[in-house]
C-alpha cells in the first residue's frame with residue numbers, strides 16, 4: 025500500500041485513483057499509504073464550491089479548470105454526489121460537464137459518492153485531497169451539494185469557500201438555513217440569463233451588510249455570465265479565479281491561513297479518532313449483539329444513554345497511561 | 350463500514366447520439382445493484398473514455414454502440430486500456446449489432462457481455478454481479 029503512495033506521488037494516475045478508492049472502501053492497510061504521503065501534503069490551494077442542486081456548480085468548475093490552466097496551474101477536482109440511501113448506489117454526474125479536460129494531464133477529476141453516515145464522507149474527501157495534493161496539483165476544487173451537515177463539514181478541508189446562488193430558487197433563505205452564508209468567502213450569482221439575477225445580487229449584498237466579518241475579509245459577490253455566452257462566461261469566471269487567488273493571498277498575509285490549518289488539523293483528528301476508535305467499538309458491539317441489547321434497555325428506560333456511555337468507555341477505553349504525542 | 354460498491358463507467362463515443370438506453374442502464378445499476386455509476390456523456394473519444402476510467406478507478410467500462418462500428422471500437426478500446434496497464438478493467442457492450450459480431454467479440458474475450466435493445470436492467474445487473482464476483486475472487490494485483 026505504501027507503494028501506491030509512492031507511485032501516486034510520482035504522478036501515476038492509476039495508483040492515485042486506486043489509493044482514493046481504497047481509502048473510500050476502508051481497505052485494510054490503507055493507513056500505511058496515508059502515513060507515507062502525509063508529510064508531503066499541505067501545498068495545494070483547496071477551493072470548496074457548494075450550492076443547491078443544479079445551481080451550475082459543475083459547469084462553473086469546468087470553466088474554472090480552464091481558467092487555472094490558462095494561468096499554468098495544474099488542477100485536481102473531487103466532485104461529490106449523494107449516495108441513494110435505499111440502494112447504496114449513486115449516479116455521479118458531475119464529470120459529464122468536465123470531460124473536455126479528460127486528456128489534459130494537468131487535470132485530474134475524481135467523482136465521489138457520499139456513501140454512509142458518521143462523518144465518513146468528510147474523512148474520505150480529506151484523504152482524497154491529500155492524494156491530489158501529493159500528485160502535485162496546484163489547485164484542488166471540491167464540489168459538494170450544499171444541503172446537509174456533512175457538506176458543511178467538508179468545508180473544513182477548504183481554504184476558500186465559494187457559495188453558488190441562482191436566481192429564482194429561494195436560495196437566499198436556503199443558504200441561510202444551511203449556514204452557508206457564514207462560511208462563504210466568495211459568493212457567485214450564477215445563471216445571469218435567468219430572471220432575478222440583479223435582484224438576487226442586491227439581496228445578497230444587503231444581507232452581507234448586516235453581517236460581521238471579524239477576520240477583515242468581506243466576501244465579494246461575483247456575477248457569472250450565462251454559459252450560453254461562452255466569451256463573457258469565460259471572462260467572468262476569470263474574474264472569479266482572480267478573486268479566489270486574491271482571497272488566498274489575503275489568508276497568507278493576514279495569518280488566517282494558520283487559523284484555517286488549525287481548524288483542518290482539528291477536524292482531521294476528530295475524523296481519524298472516530299474511524300479508529302468509535303467505529304470499531306460500534307462494530308464490535310453490533311457484532312456481539314450488545315448494541316441491540318442496549319437499544320432494548322434504553323427503550324424500556326432500564327438504562328440511560330449516559331450511563332451506557334460510561335459502561336462502554338469502561339470496557340474499551342480506560343487506561344492510565346499518559347498519551348505521548 | 351465495509352461497504353465497497355463497484356464502480357462502473359458508461360460511455361458513448363463518436364457521433365452516436367442515442368443515450369436513452371444507456372441512461373436507463375445507469376439508473377438501473379444504481380438502483381438494482383447499488384453501484385456507483387459514472388456516465389461520460391455523448392461524443393467522447395476513446396482516449397477520453399480511457400482517461401476517465403483510469404481517473405475514476407472503475408471496475409467495468411460499458412460502451413454503447415449504435416453506429417455499426419463495434420468491430421473497430423471494442424478492440425481499440427481494449428488496446429488503449431491495456432496500454433495503460435488496465436488489463437483488469439472489464440468491458441461490456443450495449444446496442445444494436447449483428448449476432449455474428451457479438452459472438453466474435455465475446456469469444457475473443459474482448460468483451461465480457463453484450464446487451465441488445467430490450468435487455469432488462471435486471472438481467473444486466475445479474476450478469477454484472479456474476480462478473481464482479483468472479484473478478485473479486487481473482488483479485489487484486491495492483
Ligand SMILES: Nc1nc2c(ncn2[C@@H]2O[C@H](COP(=O)(O)OP(=O)(O)OP(=O)(O)O)[C@@H](O)[C@H]2O)c(=O)[nH]1
Nearest residue numbers: 076077078079080081082083169215216249250251
Ligand atoms: N440557464 C443557464 N443554465 C445553466 C447555466 N450554467 C449551467 N446551467 C445548466 O444548469 C444545469 C445544471 O448544471 P450543473 O453544472 O450540472 O449544476 P450542478 O450544480 O453541478 O448540479 P448538481 O451537481 O447536480 O447539484 C445544466 O443543465 C446546465 O446546463 C447558466 O449560466 N445559465
Ligand SMILES: [Mg+2]
Nearest residue numbers: 081082117118
Ligand atoms: Mg454538479
